[in-house]
Amino acid sequence: xxxxxxxxxxxxxxxxxxxxxxxxxxxxxxxxxxxxxxxxxxxxxxxxxxxxxxxxxxxxxxxxxxxxxxxxxxxxxxxxxxxxxxxxxxxxxxxxxxxxxxxxxxxxxxxxxxxxxxxxxxxxxxxxxxxxxxxxxxxxxxxxxxxxxxxxxxxxxxxxxxxxxxxxxxxxxxxxxxxxxxxxxxxxxxxxxxxxxxxxxxxxxxxxxxxxxxxxxxxxxxxxxxxxxxxxxxxxxxxxxxxxxxxxxxxxxxxxxxxxxxxxxxxxxxxxxxxxxxxxxxxxxxxxxxxxxxxxxxxxxxxxxxxxxxxxxxxxxxxxxxxxxxxxxxxxxxxxxxxxxxxxxxxxxxxxxxxxxxxxxxxxxxxxxxxxx
Amino acid sequence: xxxxxxxxxxxxxxxxxxxxxxxxxxxxxxxxxxxxxxxxxxxxxxxxxxxxxxxxxxxxxxxxxxxxxxxxxxxxxxxxxxxxxxxxxxxxxxxxxxxxxxxxxxxxxxxxxxxxxxxxxxxxxxxxxxxxxxxxxxxxxxxxxxxxxxxxxxxxxxxxxxxxxxxxxxxxxxxxxxxxxxxxxxxxxxxxxxxxxxxxxxxxxxxxx
Numbered sequence: 001x002x003x004x005x006x007x008x009x010x011x012x013x014x015x016x017x018x019x020x021x022x023x024x025x026x027x028x029x030x031x032x033x034x035x036x037x038x039x040x041x042x043x044x045x046x047x048x049x050x051x052x053x054x055x056x057x058x059x060x061x062x063x064x065x066x067x068x069x070x071x072x073x074x075x076x077x078x079x080x081x082x083x084x085x086x087x088x089x090x091x092x093x094x095x096x097x098x099x100x101x102x103x104x105x106x107x108x109x110x111x112x113x114x115x116x117x118x119x120x121x122x123x124x125x126x127x128x129x130x131x132x133x134x135x136x137x138x139x140x141x142x143x144x145x146x147x148x149x150x151x152x153x154x155x156x157x158x159x160x161x162x163x164x165x166x167x168x169x170x171x172x173x174x175x176x177x178x179x180x181x182x183x184x185x186x187x188x189x190x191x192x193x194x195x196x197x198x199x200x201x202x203x204x205x206x207x208x209x210x211x212x213x214x215x216x217x218x219x220x221x222x223x224x225x226x227x228x229x230x231x232x233x234x235x236x237x238x239x240x241x242x243x244x245x246x247x248x249x250x251x252x253x254x255x256x257x258x259x260x261x262x263x264x265x266x267x268x269x270x271x272x273x274x275x276x277x278x279x280x281x282x283x284x285x286x287x288x289x290x291x292x293x294x295x296x297x298x299x300x301x302x303x304x305x306x307x308x309x310x311x312x313x314x315x316x317x318x319x320x321x322x323x324x325x326x327x328x329x330x331x332x333x334x335x336x337x338x339x340x341x342x343x344x345x346x347x348x349x350x351x352x353x354x355x356x357x358x359x360x361x362x363x364x365x366x367x368x369x370x371x372x373x
Numbered sequence: 374x375x376x377x378x379x380x381x382x383x384x385x386x387x388x389x390x391x392x393x394x395x396x397x398x399x400x401x402x403x404x405x406x407x408x409x410x411x412x413x414x415x416x417x418x419x420x421x422x423x424x425x426x427x428x429x430x431x432x433x434x435x436x437x438x439x440x441x442x443x444x445x446x447x448x449x450x451x452x453x454x455x456x457x458x459x460x461x462x463x464x465x466x467x468x469x470x471x472x473x474x475x476x477x478x479x480x481x482x483x484x485x486x487x488x489x490x491x492x493x494x495x496x497x498x499x500x501x502x503x504x505x506x507x508x509x510x511x512x513x514x515x516x517x518x519x520x521x522x523x524x525x526x527x528x529x530x531x532x533x534x535x536x537x538x539x540x541x542x543x544x545x546x547x548x549x550x551x552x553x554x555x556x557x558x559x560x561x562x563x564x565x566x567x568x569x570x571x572x573x574x575x576x577x578x579x580x581x582x
Contacts, residue, residue, distance in 0.1 A: 351522035
């Protein structure tokens with residue numbers, strides 16, 4: 001099977017020759033290649049060369065869950081997901097980049113979303129978060145699209161699949177939470193819930209439209225959609241049913257009608273919410289977990305219904321022994337049977353300071369436990 | 374007590390009624406410390422609802438916000454009554470090289486609302502600052518947060534230095550990538566998956582029943 005055939009079959013819950021290997025490599029690649037994180041985040045060609053080196057060392061890595069085009073410092077500091085502090089400028093040369101969240105949007109500014117639409121307000125948010133002009137935000141977005149195409153072309157050229165063609169941001173609940181900041185938005189949820197419900201639909205429509213545009217631009221029908229703050233770890237099922245689930249359900253259904261597959265990147269603990277995902281169309285989405293959700297419980301509930309991506313934890317990469325990581329990988333790949341759609345991955349990003357021998361154990365596990373032919 | 378049951382409306386997170394209740398009681402001449410005690414009882418009920426699975430982190434955050442608004446109304450009246458008694462002290466901070474503050478701020482607010490004194494050292498806190506703080510404040514508990522895996526090593530060094538400087542203090546750690554294996558790695562005494570774990574463990578280590 002080609003890498004693309006393998007990931008498509010996995011998402012369709014069909015048998016594959018071996019498990020798809022789709023970690024989010026990001027900043028680990030720079031460390032692996034022996035360059036500083038400043039070089040990795042500020043020099044596009046060096047970053048891409050470092051990522052290529054990881055693939056050369058571990059060619060079993062067959063699906064690139066890429067996101068550098070949105071984080072690369074010259075672009076990320078104009079239109080990235082929030083205010084980014086970067087190595088070499090705000091941070092030491094080999095520091096990990098960090099997102100600084102604050103109340104960028106006021107409650108009064110919901111009116112702008114209502115009157116002018118979400119994308120218009122999003123530009124205002126980006127101007128404010130990054131302290132740049134509208135022109136700089138737009139130039140950053142244009143450059144980011146160019147880099148996305150480059151990252152995609154490099155991925156396909158080495159025979160990998162692109163896990164997703166584009167990152168579509170986050171579900172509406174998280175979009176507002178990030179802009180308002182987590183505590184302010186939870187307060188909005190309690191105090192102006194009716195208004196919030198109405199506004200979330202505006203964001204939902206924008207995300208769906210954005211996904212359609214991205215698929216046209218990349219030729220890849222898979223899109224990344226992040227979700228964290230609406231998890232059962234943080235809000236009650238009553239509020240989940242009011243502020244998260246209706247939107248997510250409509251989004252996934254509408255995307256499915258257009259043959260677009262969202263990779264629902266669900267960080268934090270969604271264990272209490274897992275049964276809801278049975279209401280989404282079978283084989284038309286991927287649930288990506290970061291190790292906070294019990295992936296084995298997810299398997300129990302969702303096997304035969306959707307592909308699941310995950311979830312070797314950050315701790316297993318950084319503080320555990322290689323044998324502990326190997327044991328976990330074995331459990332994952334023996335629990336999910338062929339045709340049950342496991343996309344074997346790091347839980348969220350592979351940590352920048354992952355131990356080499358643990359990373360090796362991560363990749364080696366594919367041949368040991370994930371090969372079916 | 375005034376017309377409104379302040380404990381109940383606090384537990385129900387009704388900010389308008391809490392504010393109204395506090396104002397009514399202040400106007401009726403009820404001592405600020407007694408009003409505060411009712412708010413704290415309401416917070417204890419919030420904690421029980423959380424433990425029962427009826428409330429979630431969002432409710433904890435909301436409760437802390439309502440509590441802070443109400444306590445601010447008491448303001449000067451509260452200070453005039455002398456320093457408030459607290460259940461215990463936590464020195465808290467995000468470890469060096471990590472600037473994330475959301476989780477830390479939530480823990481600080483919720484602990485304060487539950488009657489603990491919190492010495493918040495902020496983010497990107499050097500080891501020496503933690504050491505100085507524990508020598509000065511002699512806390513029951515030290516809380517350390519991080520969201521970066523690259524901060525695990527500095528967290529381990531910070532735990533070690535704090536334990537040497539203040540052997541009686543228990544060290545709790547938390548943050549996105551932290552789990553039980555990280556607790557072992559950094560030699561901490563406990564892991565807080567969420568803010569309420571921090572309240573419970575701080576209660577335990579401060580000897581509060």
